[in-house]
Every structure is written in C-alpha cells, then in structure tokens.
Ligand code: ZN
C-alpha cells in the first residue's frame with residue numbers, strides 16, 4: 001500500500017491563528033448581552049482551543065477561558081492547547097469536579113450564554129438548577145459560528161489539502177468504474193483511497209448512486225451494480241486536520257443511454273457554471289442560488305432541483321453560510337462554500353455537480369478541481 005503525500009501546489013503550510021480566536025469571541029460578548037459564554041459544541045471548542053477530544057466544556061469570560069475535560073484527555077488537552085498557543089486554564093476531572101470548576105469560574109457573572117443550538121432542554125435545566133445557580137442563563141445563537149464564517153490561511157491550507165485528497169482519490173477510482181461493479185464497492189474504494197492519501201476520515205457517508213438511485217439526492221450506496229449508459233452520482237469528501245472538503249461528480253460508463261440523460265448533464269453543468277460565476281464577496285448568497293436555479297428553470301426542470309444550492313464548509317461539513325433561496329447571508333471574502341445544483345428525475349436518474357470554493361473579492365477559487373467530463 002502506497003501512502004502518497006499530497007502536493008498542495010508548493011505552498012507553505014501556514015499555522016492556524018487559533019490563539020486569536022478567544023479574544024475575538026470575548027469582544028462579541030457584550031453585544032450578545034452576556035458576560036460569560038459556555039461552549040459545549042465540540043467543533044466550536046476545537047475552533048477556539050485546538051482541542052480535538054470528544055468531551056469538554058469551555059467557559060469564556062471577559063478575562064479568562066477555562067476548559068474542563070475528563071481524565072482520558074489529561075495530557076492530550078495540555079498538548080493541543082499548548083501547540084495552538086492558546087491561553088486557557090485546563091481542569092481535568094469527573095463531571096461533578098468539572099461542574100464545581102465551572103461554578104467557581106462563574107462567580108460574579110450575571111448573565112451566562114449557552115449555545116441554544118446544541119444544549120438540550122434537560123441540560124439547560126441542570127445547568128440552571130445545579131451549576132450556574134446565581135446567574136441568569138441566556139440563549140445565544142451562532143456566536144462562535146460567526147467567527148468561523150471567515151477562514152484564516154491555516155484553515156484554507158487544511159481545506160485545500162482535504163480537497164486535493166478527494167481529487168486524487170477520484171482519479172484513482174475513475175479507471176475502476178466498469179459495468180458490473182456495485183455502488184457500495186465504489187464507495188468503499190473511494191473511502192479507502194482518501195484514507196490512504198492522508199485523510200483522517202470521510203467528511204460524511206460517501207454517496208454513490210447509480211441509475212434510478214441517483215434521483216434520490218442523498219441515496220445510500222447499495223449492492224446495485226453499475227450499468228453502461230446510466231448516470232452515477234458520486235458525492236464525497238475528505239477530512240484533513242479537522243477540515244472537510246465536499247465534491248460531487250456525475251459520471252457515465254460509456255455514452256449516456258438516452259438524450260434526456262445527456263441534456264440533464266448539460267443543464268446542470270451550465271447551472272453550476274452560472275452559480276460559480278456569480279460568487280463574489282459582497283454578493284447575497286441567495287443570488288448564487290438564483291443564478292443556478294434560473295438555468296434549471298429555463299430548461300423546464302425547476303421542480304426537479306429539490307434542494308438549496310450549497311452550504312458553508314469547514315470543521316463541519318455543513319456550516320454557515322447557507323446558500324439557498326431564503327438565505328439572508330452576504331458572502332464574505334475567505335468564506336468557503338459549495339455550489340451544487342442538481343436535477344433529479346425518478347424515471348431517468350439524477351445529476352449533481354458540486355465544488356467547494358473559497359469566496360474572494362473578485363470571484364471564487366475552487367478547492368476541488370476534478371475534471372467534470374462525464375464519460376469513463
Ligand atoms: Zn456533497
């Protein structure tokens with residue numbers, strides 16, 4: 001088995017600016033109406049501190065940050081925070097000890113924010129009744145996520161590598177696509193190649209959907225065998241250094257079996273090109289959606305484009321900004337988004353083409369660069 005280093009274009013790998021993030025979050029607290037914020041969402045914790053374990057809570061106040069975790073992560077938390085040059089107090093113990101630490105760190109705080117999107121009702125009640133008894137708990141929405149919208153050079157480097165891994169994996173799998181191979185086998189090979197090429201894991205469950213299965217945008221790979229002349233939708237991504245890539249290519253073994261399939265591919269290709277051409281810092285995300293949707297509607301298939309045009313990507317495979325008809329986001333330079341229109345016709349199959357791109361002042365820079373030609 002060959003482990004191949006990915007060439008990321010000779011660019012120096014720039015360290016992430018993890019240490020600057022807690023101060024930027026602290027600056028947001030007054031406007032959010034709280035003097036402390038409890039961060040329990042793990043990808044937010046990773047973003048703020050560099051900690052990659054599966055259990056921790058961070059309390060950020062105006063003048064300090066405390067990370068509590070359990071004994072499994074004693075040395076790991078110290079190593080990771082120090083590597084990220086993050087200034088935070090680390091306290092290790094069982095949950096009652098962690099809660100005691102949080103309670104003491106919160107003395108004097110009047111309004112403590114919780115991440116409304118990731119704290120359960122039961123958890124909120126417990127924190128209010130047993131841990132932060134003297135403070136008022138307030139719901140906050142998207143504070144850390146708002147910082148995560150704009151990627152630093154280190155994050156972009158990780159995402160460039162994640163995308164290059166997915167590109168290289170597809171290049172290896174493409175020649176293996178022949179009639180008679182099962183969807184699940186293709187998906188397994190893609191996953192295997194991405195890990196061989198240096199991915200920590202796949203960004204999500206790899207989609208390989210052939211023929212009629214392609215008409216379901218999120219089909220699960222099945223034992224169905226690929227056939228000549230039908231379309232195969234492959235949607236997959238790699239995680240590198242915590243950051244995801246996301247790409248879809250639609251392929252065909254030989255010539256498409258019908259004129260309708262060929263036309264679907266042409267329309268989606270044109271739609272995606274229009275979407276990519278509309279991306280620029282300062283543009284409304286809904287405009288990118290409408291650029292894609294208009295092309296598909298003109299072909300008479302507006303009902304067959306059943307999802308939004310794209311989403312932000314980063315530590316999570318789906319994060320801000322949303323790129324859809326009802327999105328109120330304006331694209332920012334150095335946000336990373338996907339552009340992924342599709343057409344799904346139950347009698348024919350499906351087509352989706354997706355790239356992960358960096359938003360720039362002039363337009364966008366694609367991270368995923370696999371060829372978009374149809375036939376293998
Ligand atoms: Zn995708």
Ligand code: ZN
Pocket residue numbers: 246310311338340354
């Ligand atoms: Zn996507």
